[in-house]
Amino acid sequence: MDAPLIKTPLPGPKAKAIIERDAKVVSTSYTRGYPFVMARGTGAVVEDVDGNLFLDCAAGIAVNSTGHSHPLVVAAIVEQAQKFLHMSGTDFYYEPQVALGEAFNEIAPFSGQKRSFFSNSGTEAIEAAIKLARYSTKRYGMIAFLGSFHGRTLGSLALTSSKAIQRKGFGPMQAGTFHTPYATCYRCPVGLKPETCHAECLDFLEQQVLVHLISPDEVAGVVVESIQGEGGYVVPAPQFHERLRALTKKHGILLIADEVQSGMGRTGKMFGIQHFGVEPDMVAVAKGVASGLPLGVTTARAEVMDWPPGSHASTFGGNPVSCAAAMATIGLLKESLVKNAADVGAFMMDRLKEVQQKHAIVGDVRGRGLMIGIELVKDRVTKERATAERDKVVEACFARGLLVLGAGKNAIRLSPPLVLTKAQATTAVDIIDQALGTL
Ligand SMILES: Cc1ncc(COP(=O)(O)O)c(C=O)c1O
Secondary structure: OOOOEOOOOOOOHHHHHHHHHHHHHOOOOOOOOOOOOEEEEEEOEEEEOOOOEEEEOOHHHHOOOOOEOOHHHHHHHHHHHHHOOOOOOOOOOOHHHHHHHHHHHHHOOOOOOEEEEEEOOHHHHHHHHHHHHHHHHOOOEEEEEOOOOOOOOHHHHHHOOOOHHHOOOOOOOOOOEEEEOOOOHHHOOOOOOHHHOOOHHHHHHHHHHHHHHOOHHHEEEEEEEOOEOOOOOEOOOHHHHHHHHHHHHHOOOEEEEEOOOOOOOOOOOOOHHHHOOOOOOEEEEOHHHHEOEOOEEEEEEOOOOOOOOOOOOOOOOOOHHHHHHHHHHHHHHHHHHHHHHHHHHHHHHHHHHHHHHHOOOEEEEEEEOOEEEEEEEOOOOOOOEOHHHHHHHHHHHHHOOEEOEEEOOOEEEEOOOOOOOHHHHHHHHHHHHHHHHOO
């Protein structure tokens, strides 16, 4: 399918009818930016219910890593579904879950023997990480970063600090959770320049949080996104992760990499943290791991994941069909898609930097692989956030047949399927260029 191809006004009549039904019965908490109603998809192209074709640079929030309905993933799902759909890996054994544990033992971004806990989503992968960190260290404290997103169940929500609306009305949050500035280098929280950065943003953690709020020997874990996702696709200075690793090691605090959005090849390496040359103690994965089937994975050093039977489990977690989809996904990532994300991502980034030259509103273009953020500002000097303009650009992209999402207050995120071709990347960038031109 060649995209984009827009044949009807948007939304078309069939889409409109579905949206009207949705408005009556579906939770009002969802955040729909524009009226796309999916009918089918293949690769990086999706078709809506009115037959309009869109180029997909959203991938269901960075999920469809191998593209929509990759034939090998679908075949693996069908094969497993014909054998059995569920047997609960909590109480029984089945080979697909063991195979996936072995795969993570091989690919997880730290050395040594590992074990994996399986759940159904990113938030559950983080809940497992929080519980395991507490259990393993016999400490209660958790540290997270401002602007981060780790999920919406009550444990992970206490870590999440992306937007106040995500927390508003749900407090009080889990006690013992503390936040500290992230290395948001475009808006350095301590007003310094990248050229001379020693990750001074971590001074706040080391000299304030761990001095005035909680003793380091009561902190179980630090949860960090290697590249911040919902917060705006923010790439930290490399020193940030290095210094954080040294600090956590010094105090016996577990370093937990939340790779839910940045993992599974998206950044051009299997895990985002691998760009920074540090090894965490634990990694949490979901989204792209099973190409769209629900699965969360929490992988830790074997000596850390040593909790007794009954201490943590999930009826559906590690569902055999999801495990089969994940095995096929990992195979495709290793075979070519991690590399494609690196190559096409670098190509797209170069093209976007050219677009940046043309539009003063583009303050920053950043990312790794096919995890790319475009931050819009009203003024490049004051960096005043262009939030309404960002929303308009996202809508203008949609009108032209390109699906993108916002991230943070004023960034556009590009998180396409990792099968994106250079030709498709060029089309996407041209549409973004045109959409910026409408402002
Ligand atoms: C970094 C990160 N962690 C955790 C989550 C939560 O994942 P889920 O929505 O599957 O619960 C998300 C979701 O966007 C995420 O981006």
